[in-house]
Amino acid sequence: MSAKPLDVVDLGRMPFGEALEVQQRTVERRLAEEIPDTLILVEHPPVITLGRGAREEDIVIPRELLEKNGVEVHRITRGGLVTYHGPGQLVGYPIVHLYERARELKRFVTELESVFIDVLGGRYGIRAELDPNDRGVWVEGSRKITAVGIAVQRRVTMHGFAFNVEPDLSHFSWIVPCGISDRGVTSLAMELGRSVRIEEVRRPVVESFSGRFGYTGLSGRF
Secondary structure, eight states: OOOOHHHEEEEEEEOOHHHEEEEEEHHHHHTSSSOOOOEEEEEOOSSSEOTTOOOOGBBSSOOHHHHHTEEEEOOOOOSEEEEEEEEEEEEEEOOBBBBTTTTHHHHHHHHHHHHHHHHHHHOOOOOOOEOOTTTTTTTTEEEEEEEEEEEEEEEEEEEOOOOESSSOOGGGGGGGGGGGOOSEEEOOHHHHHHOOOOHHHHHHHHHHHEEEEEEEEEEEEO
């Protein structure tokens, strides 16, 4: 695996549809070798996304109530089922040439999940783990703190991770998160018992991502 720089793009808070357009443009530029591998960071207003295997019935709140509260619903191309994004959640979209970085998609996803095991354990003393049957990062095997779902477009990855820093966890009651009804969700703030700002975790996540995938330099403001 050759060493390469990583460009980090922080979009701030942006609606999901607009960020998806940014992702798609970035994928095209990466395919054309105009830019290096890129990690897009963003917070979204409340939105529900359905992956390729998601069922409509996994949204358990009436659609009219979602519309009344301005909550968008998008069906997208990533793997996985239904998930929620909202303020207080750090969402990351790695636009990575898969065969230059990890070659196998399964390995790539495992390394991406491990980014958060490193951050949670190394910085906050929270023991987190993976589950080979249910993707994502789990605390004590029962509370998901990071969801992961990837798509590959002509050898380049898109979509990515959603790290629960301090979102409104009650919003997850709108869905059956990732199709799992017998385990819950948590956040960094919940586990620490204190408020946590996105700014506190952004750099540790980027540095862990860079280290896990062997990037030699970082560009961008984050």
